[in-house]
Amino acid sequence: MQYSNFDSIGRKISKLGFGLMRLPKLRDGEETIDREEAFRLVDLAIKSGVNYFDTAYVYHGGDSEAFAKEALGRYPRDSYCLATKLPGWVIKEKGKHTEELFNEQLEKCGVDYFDFYLLHAVNRDVMAVFEGDNSYEYLKKQKEAGKIKHLGFSYHGDLEFFIELLDKYEWDFAQLQINYYDWEATDAKSYYKALEERNIPCIIMEPVRGGSLHTLNEDAKKVFEELGDASAASYALRYDLELPAVLTILSGMSTYEQVEDNIKTFTEAKPLTAEEKEAIEKANVLFRQNFAIPCTDCKYCVETCPAGVNIPACFTAYNEYNKTRDTEDFKKEYALIPDEKRAHNCIECGACTKHCPQQIKIPDQLKKVGKLAK
Ligand code: SF4
Numbered sequence: 458m459q460y461s462n463f464d465s466i467g468r469k470i471s472k473l474g475f476g477l478m479r480l481p482k483l484r485d486g487e488e489t490i491d492r493e494e495a496f497r498l499v500d501l502a503i504k505s506g507v508n509y510f511d512t513a514y515v516y517h518g519g520d521s522e523a524f525a526k527e528a529l530g531r532y533p534r535d536s537y538c539l540a541t542k543l544p545g546w547v548i549k550e551k552g553k554h555t556e557e558l559f560n561e562q563l564e565k566c567g568v569d570y571f572d573f574y575l576l577h578a579v580n581r582d583v584m585a586v587f588e589g590d591n592s593y594e595y596l597k598k599q600k601e602a603g604k605i606k607h608l609g610f611s612y613h614g615d616l617e618f619f620i621e622l623l624d625k626y627e628w629d630f631a632q633l634q635i636n637y638y639d640w641e642a643t644d645a646k647s648y649y650k651a652l653e654e655r656n657i658p659c660i661i662m663e664p665v666r667g668g669s670l671h672t673l674n675e676d677a678k679k680v681f682e683e684l685g686d687a688s689a690a691s692y693a694l695r696y697d698l699e700l701p702a703v704l705t706i707l708s709g710m711s712t713y714e715q716v717e718d719n720i721k722t723f724t725e726a727k728p729l730t731a732e733e734k735e736a737i738e739k740a741n742v743l744f745r746q747n748f749a750i751p752c753t754d755c756k757y758c759v760e761t762c763p764a765g766v767n768i769p770a771c772f773t774a775y776n777e778y779n780k781t782r783d784t785e786d787f788k789k790e791y792a793l794i795p796d797e798k799r800a801h802n803c804i805e806c807g808a809c810t811k812h813c814p815q816q817i818k819i820p821d822q823l824k825k826v827g828k829l830a831k
């Protein structure tokens with residue numbers, strides 16, 4: 458396993474971080490964690506040197522933090538780092554305050570401190586909610602009291618506000634969506650450089666863009682297949698591993714095979730050759746040509762929908778169709794989504810759009826999906 462070793466962090470952190478947001482599930486379409494299988498994944502990761510685990514208040518319908526307690530509670534507290542996040546939308550929409558949420562999270566995770574604590578999915582609007590609740594000041598005090606070791610934020614807003622935030626508050630780290638697609642497509646490189654210039658360690662989320670840089674499309678996949686038998690995901694991860702300011706790279710692992718594959722990637726840790734860099738560029742161009750809806754399956758929108766639409770499932774089906782243009786295949790996959798969760802149920806209230814870190818115009822895109830399904 459490769460480790461980062463920042464003086465400001467004060468301990469070695471595995472470059473592979475385990476994101477506890479896409480754990481194996483008991484049934485497709487539900488959020489119930491298959492605990493037995495998920496324990497196997499966590500145990501393999503720990504045995505292989507992973508020491509960073511990332512959860513959040515909202516992951517797995519609110520069950521991920523409790524899972525972290527069960528899974529990690531079987532290990533000495535100082536043998537792993539636990540990160541979790543403060544949800545701005547729960548403060549805004551459920552009227553809970555930072556102090557109440559923070560204490561609830563300590564209890565749910567079964568710990569008396571967090572190694573890393575983040576303001577979750579920050580942009581201008583979300584930060585206004587945190588500022589209205591004096592969240593930063595409260596969390597700073599928790600840091601002084603030893604209940605938080607490192608304070609940071611995950612970010613999904615514009616660059617100007619990101620730089621404003623970096624300069625307004627003191628941060629120990631920040632978490633960004635960086636992968637070879639987003640580097641240029643959403644200008645991730647400028648956000649990363651802003652951190653690097655300020656010597657702020659960067660945690661990477663979505664290195665494989667919710668799995669889409671692994672599944673890719675036939676043409677893009679072929680580019681990597683011609684290089685050998687390494688997985689497409691391994692190239693995406695190695696792309697991020699080249700960045701020196703990276704503290705850890707979070708992978709939301711769902712299967713035992715994914716954990717094994719990622720561990721292999723982070724253990725062998727080979728720098729990309731010129732030929733591999735060229736292949737990544739080529740695959741990226743081919744991928745971009747038919748990547749229709751940039752959904753990462755984060756599910757932040759799901760709970761907000763009064764009509765119960767399974768937005769990411771609709772988008773996954775559409776993106777698969779866009780790769781093959783096979784309407785019959787699309788209809789078969791779409792039919793697996795229960796009728797009451799399909800796109801036609803959308804009432805265009807717009808509630809979901811505010812929660813989408815990828816800024817997808819969800820109702821418009823759902824119309825497109827619904828039309829194809831007719
Ligand atoms: S716009 Fe449609 S999908 Fe979005 S929350 Fe409203 S009903 Fe649900």
Ligand code: SF4
Pocket residue numbers: 751752753754755756757758759768769772812813814815816817819
């Ligand atoms: S539509 Fe947006 S919020 Fe919903 S799952 Fe996709 S990326 Fe996440």
